[in-house]
Amino acid sequence: MEPAKVIMTTRVDLASMNIKEKLIQNFGFKKTETTFDGNTVFKLKDTVILTTNEEMIYYDGLDSEIEKQIGIKPEIIVFASRHSSKQKLPALTTHVTGNWGKAMYGGKDESLAIAHPVAMKLALLKLHELNDLDWTVCYEATHHGPSELEVPSLFIEIGSSEEEWVNDRAGEILAETIIYVINNVEKTEKKFKLALGIGGGHYAPKQTKRALESDLAFGHILPKYAQPVSREVLMKGIERNYGKIEAIYVDWKGSRGATRQMAKELAQELGLEFIKD
Numbered sequence: 001m002e003p004a005k006v007i008m009t010t011r012v013d014l015a016s017m018n019i020k021e022k023l024i025q026n027f028g029f030k031k032t033e034t035t036f037d038g039n040t041v042f043k044l045k046d047t048v049i050l051t052t053n054e055e056m057i058y059y060d061g062l063d064s065e066i067e068k069q070i071g072i073k074p075e076i077i078v079f080a081s082r083h084s085s086k087q088k089l090p091a092l093t094t095h096v097t098g099n100w101g102k103a104m105y106g107g108k109d110e111s112l113a114i115a116h117p118v119a120m121k122l123a124l125l126k127l128h129e130l131n132d133l134d135w136t137v138c139y140e141a142t143h144h145g146p147s148e149l150e151v152p153s154l155f156i157e158i159g160s161s162e163e164e165w166v167n168d169r170a171g172e173i174l175a176e177t178i179i180y181v182i183n184n185v186e187k188t189e190k191k192f193k194l195a196l197g198i199g200g201g202h203y204a205p206k207q208t209k210r211a212l213e214s215d216l217a218f219g220h221i222l223p224k225y226a227q228p229v230s231r232e233v234l235m236k237g238i239e240r241n242y243g244k245i246e247a248i249y250v251d252w253k254g255s256r257g258a259t260r261q262m263a264k265e266l267a268q269e270l271g272l273e274f275i276k277d
Helices: 016-025 062-070 117-130 168-184 206-212 231-241 257-270
Strands: 002-010 029-036 039-044 047-052 072-084 090-097 138-139 153-158 191-197 216-222 247-250 275-276
Touching: 002 016, 002 090, 002 168, 016 039, 016 047, 016 072, 016 153, 016 168, 029 047, 029 062, 047 062, 047 191, 062 072, 072 168, 090 117, 117 138, 117 153, 117 168, 117 191, 117 216, 138 206, 153 168, 168 257, 191 231, 191 257, 206 216, 216 231, 231 257, 247 257, 257 275
Parallel strands: 002 047, 002 072, 072 153, 090 138, 191 216, 191 247, 247 275
Antiparallel strands: 029 039, 039 047, 090 153
16 A cells, blocks of 8 residues: 555635645645545645545544545645634644543544654744744644544644635745655654653643754643543553653643642653653
């Protein structure tokens, strides 16, 4: 089965369609005779753009469906997506999916997708570098589906209202960032220290700052509002990663006491660096 890198888009998402348009216009993706979920597949070298007709957050088993429909084995899935928030904060974000607790928006309860810390770090750095819109650039904590994926994946998003989703420059930034990640992820896998992030709010300000300023590359991020979690679920945050987690980073004031203690004990037990901020 042919391996490929997959960029996933959906017709029901204005930001996703904006990014897809810029990828095709600016990077030379070509139409193929193949379709996925009834939509034309575009290809450039070993990368394909796939489009579905529903919300991507509910697409558990997407990796298996790609194999079944078009005979491609995904190496990584990059979801090009919108981000929504009540504050309508203009933002460029990246995160991995999963649910620390109950599944509210896709995926399964207490289930985490496989994070790719290096890919997310590269995305964050490139978004930061290209951001001439003066928007917020940040990680988001692990949230929403799909959680049932057995290949590494990440979301890269335009937030947080329709005005931003259709912004041409934002679409260009996201398209360039996605291509940069896909072209460089294999070359840089050994350059960063992979970490589980714990604490803080949804937009993970301390983890974002650390990733921009040091060699830390975060996989799953457990925010304060999702704490406490069981030891079993926290272990999933360590295990469900592409690459070995070497450190547990804790935003100390932004975490609950029981979670801080559990993180410290796990770090000692597993021989991981414990970083308290």
